[in-house]
Amino acid sequence: MAYVTVKGGEQAIDNAHAWLAEERRGDRRIPSVSLEQIAGQLGRAVDRAMGEGSLYDRELAALAVKQAQGDLIEAAFLLRAYRTTLPRFAHSEPVDTAAMRIQRRISAVFKDLPGGQVLGPTYDYTHRLLDFGLTSTDDEPRASEGTEELSQMPRVPDILGHEGLIEPDIKGDAEPGDLTREPLTFPASRDVRLQALARGDEGFLLALGYSTQRGYGGTHPFAGEVRMGEVSVEIEPPELGFAIDIGDITVTECQMVNQFKGSKTTPPQFTRGYGLVFGFSERKAMAVALVDRAMRAGELGEEVTAPAQNVEFVLYHSDNIEATGFVEHLKLPHYVDFQSELQNVRRMQTEVARARESVEAAE
Amino acid sequence: MKGYNFAYLDEQTKRMIRRALLKAVAIPGHQVPFGSREMPLPYGWGTGGIQVTASILGTDDVLKVIDQGADDTTNAVSIRRFFARTAGVRTTTSTADATVIQTRHRIPEKQLRDDQIIVYQVPQPEPLFRLEPSRIESRRMHSLADYGLMHVKLYEDIARFGQISISYDYPVMVNQRYLMSPSPIPAFDNPKMDMMPALQLFGAGREKRIYAIPPWTEVRSLDFEDHPFRRINARRPCGLCGATDAYLDEVVVDDHGGRLFVCSDTDHCAERRAAGHVGTDGMREAAE
Numbered sequence: 215m216a217y218v219t220v221k222g223g224e225q226a227i228d229n230a231h232a233w234l235a236e237e238r239r240g241d242r243r244i245p246s247v248s249l250e251q252i253a254g255q256l257g258r259a260v261d262r263a264m265g266e267g268s269l270y271d272r273e274l275a276a277l278a279v280k281q282a283q284g285d286l287i288e289a290a291f292l293l294r295a296y297r298t299t300l301p302r303f304a305h306s307e308p309v310d311t312a313a314m315r316i317q318r319r320i321s322a323v324f325k326d327l328p329g330g331q332v333l334g335p336t337y338d339y340t341h342r343l344l345d346f347g348l349t350s351t352d353d354e355p356r357a358s359e360g361t362e363e364l365s366q367m368p369r370v371p372d373i374l375g376h377e378g379l380i381e382p383d384i385k386g387d388a389e390p391g392d393l394t395r396e397p398l399t400f401p402a403s404r405d406v407r408l409q410a411l412a413r414g415d416e417g418f419l420l421a422l423g424y425s426t427q428r429g430y431g432g433t434h435p436f437a438g439e440v441r442m443g444e445v446s447v448e449i450e451p452p453e454l455g456f457a458i459d460i461g462d463i464t465v466t467e468c469q470m471v472n473q474f475k476g477s478k479t480t481p482p483q484f485t486r487g488y489g490l491v492f493g494f495s496e497r498k499a500m501a502v503a504l505v506d507r508a509m510r511a512g513e514l515g516e517e518v519t520a521p522a523q524n525v526e527f528v529l530y531h532s533d534n535i536e537a538t539g540f541v542e543h544l545k546l547p548h549y550v551d552f553q554s555e556l557q558n559v560r561r562m563q564t565e566v567a568r569a570r571e572s573v574e575a576a577e
Numbered sequence: 578m579k580g581y582n583f584a585y586l587d588e589q590t591k592r593m594i595r596r597a598l599l600k601a602v603a604i605p606g607h608q609v610p611f612g613s614r615e616m617p618l619p620y621g622w623g624t625g626g627i628q629v630t631a632s633i634l635g636t637d638d639v640l641k642v643i644d645q646g647a648d649d650t651t652n653a654v655s656i657r658r659f660f661a662r663t664a665g666v667r668t669t670t671s672t673a674d675a676t677v678i679q680t681r682h683r684i685p686e687k688q689l690r691d692d693q694i695i696v697y698q699v700p701q702p703e704p705l706f707r708l709e710p711s712r713i714e715s716r717r718m719h720s721l722a723d724y725g726l727m728h729v730k731l732y733e734d735i736a737r738f739g740q741i742s743i744s745y746d747y748p749v750m751v752n753q754r755y756l757m758s759p760s761p762i763p764a765f766d767n768p769k770m771d772m773m774p775a776l777q778l779f780g781a782g783r784e785k786r787i788y789a790i791p792p793w794t795e796v797r798s799l800d801f802e803d804h805p806f807r808r809i810n811a812r813r814p815c816g817l818c819g820a821t822d823a824y825l826d827e828v829v830v831d832d833h834g835g836r837l838f839v840c841s842d843t844d845h846c847a848e849r850r851a852a853g854h855v856g857t858d859g860m861r862e863a864a865e
Contacts, residue, residue: 223654291619298615299581397610397785400713526711536783539620543700546622546652550645550682550841553827554744554763557809565739 238283252276261464261493262286266534267293268394268413270463270492287415291535298394304449305390307457311467311490312369314443318494321370322437323471329367334442335494370439371469371486380471380484402525407509411502412491414532420497422522422532423504431520433507434473435487442466442494466491468499472507477515485514584631584664590614594632594787598778601789606751607719608702613785623656623681624782626698630660630679633694633778639667641675646683646824646841653681672844682745684766686823686845689775691792697760699781702788704748704758724756727799735804744809750797751790759796765808765824770796815840816858818849 239246253260253276263275267290275293282288318334321327347354374380384404391406393413398406411419426433444464448457470487474480487507489499508522521527531537582588590612597611616624634640640660644653648670656679657668669675672685681698689695705715708726718724727748734742747764751757759767760779770777770790777790790796800806811825816837823845825838837858840846 223649223651224658227651227654294615295617299587301587394615395612397612399610526713530712535615536620539622539624540700540783541621542619543621546681547645547650548682548761549826550763550824551745551761553811553825553841554765554809556827557811558742558744561809562738562740562742569739 249276263289265492266290269293269297307448309445314445316443319441321439410529415534416498419501423501426508426522431508431523435470438469438471440468466499468503470503578663584634586631591632597787601787606755606757608786608788613782620783623698625780626679626696629696629780638676641678644681647843684769686842691774693775697779699760699779702781702786767798811838816856818846818854819856
């Protein structure tokens with residue numbers, strides 16, 4: 215056999231991409247799925263792509279989900295690569311989640327509280343039975359809209375705060391850190407940590423949060439409150455001197471209330487774990503809140519032993535765009551390095567054989 | 578390309594990267610954190626190198642991109658196309674013609690000149706990461722030039738195997754101060770870094786670090802007096818061009834042990850063959 219150099223890389227790449235487009239389209243007798251359908255009917259997928267892609271734009275996220283054939287990490291990657299080309303005009307004022315237009319609000323620590331428990335559009339308490347009624351495209355039953363006005367819904371930690379039972383919320387007027395502009399440095403401040411968690415991989419954070427519940431850095435959490443709904447985003451342009459509303463976004467917020475026995479300087483009180491993510495993503499908001507609290511172990515004088523408490527470990531590995539790139543880069547050619555390893559192993563084997571022979575000869 | 582700035586990155590970002598590059602050149606071998614951007618190519622696939630290249634590229638530059646020494650490997654093709662598309666610069670496969678060479682895992686065989694810049698793609702800029710995973714710790718070790726851990730690792734290798742077992746990404750000491758990862762080039766290439774006339778820039782996108790070796794800087798591969806640094810290469814000439822001083826790839830040609838050793842640097846090999854050099858397999862091929 216003659217040696218044929220691996221030429222034609224450019225043509226091969228073009229062909230592969232053409233095949234990919236063909237496969238993405240699928241059977242052409244079936245209509246192409248529209249962005250409205252994805253945004254409207256695969257909302258949770260769109261939410262996840264927006265959250266991990268760090269870009270709140272339902273239409274672009276739907277496009278990314280479509281382009282990625284439903285691969286949500288790939289979709290988030292597409293959004294991030296687009297986002298990075300956009301100019302950064304301003305940072306927003308902290309969103310006021312107390313003024314959220316609530317769709318869902320539950321507390322696991324009070325049976326009833328001002329504003330009440332609002333279940334909203336939840337999978338909780340559904341029986342996970344495949345609904346074969348969804349196989350047809352007929353109109354599905356409609357939910358009727360209630361008439362009752364929702365009353366004010368103070369946040370649970372604020373209720374606890376009035377009594378001094380929970381640590382005060384941090385107040386900061388400084389410009390928040392931004393991982394997309396400045397590299398991560400340590401010690402990482404809480405704003406940067408929360409940003410990393412909000413962008414982080416849902417699966418990774420879920421597993422880490424879970425690990426704290428199983429004894430690896432336990433935080434004695436209670437789901438103080440989970441709320442989901444629309445909040446206003448405001449920015450304060452320096453030339454105006456006052457805040458203006460630039461639009462609404464749907465977010466899910468989780469406030470974990472955690473036991474804390476106190477330290478030499480701090481009386482016993484509850485502490486906070488906080489999670490805020492784009493869209494409706496309760497699982498992730500809760501996981502973020504668990505991990506946020508776990509990462510505060512050091513500052514609260516708790517022993518740092520578990521992975522979820524190791525800030526460096528969590529922050530360096532939570533980003534799935536970084537992770538997927540580096541894991542998958544193993545597909546790239548490594549034959550130069552592998553060749554040097556081959557020569558090295560051969561050389562070392564020769565050494566071992568020679569040493570063995572000389573021992574035998576001596577005996 | 579429509580809708581995008583020259584060489585993809587906006588000018589503010591390029592300026593930020595150039596500032597990091599200047600600092601890196603001023604402190605040879607020191608890792609400078611930079612605000613690495615999210616590129617339209619995946620992390621681990623050359624985003625650091627691409628950002629460095631994008632920041633130094635001018636309209637009259639000529640770009641060469643290699644992966645594993647070859648211009649025609651798929652990722653090299655992809656990156657070269659990226660710059661042809663976003664910057665419209667001239668590209669080449671010829672080492673001599675290039676003003677900027679972006680590389681993954683190799684240094685070209687041909688001696689680089691002082692009017693050239695070589696940009697390395699770096700997956701893991703921290704040479705100590707296998708010994709100390711925490712960046713807080715390894716930063717401290719660099720600041721104190723506390724590299725005992727690495728010397729102990731090399732010593733243990735010798736104690737266990739009779740030799741240093743690192744064959745690529747072999748750690749180097751730059752300008753007698755900073756321990757540096759040369760990127761995963763084979764140890765064979767390490768000596769080329771020493772007193773290189775060309776500027777050497779290193780970009781690690783995922784890890785958000787840039788570092789550099791200015792021209793004519795001492796770069797020493799770590800070793801011991803009684804166990805001097807050794808290059809590793811196949812002990813035979815290139816099958817196609819007969820080169821004896823080039824790094825060789827091993828190509829499996831059949832399923833009963835047949836092997837062909839050829840230059841990993843495709844431009845070097847092609848140039849030699851064009852000049853009339855023929856290796857043993859090249860001759861056989863011609864006879865067939």
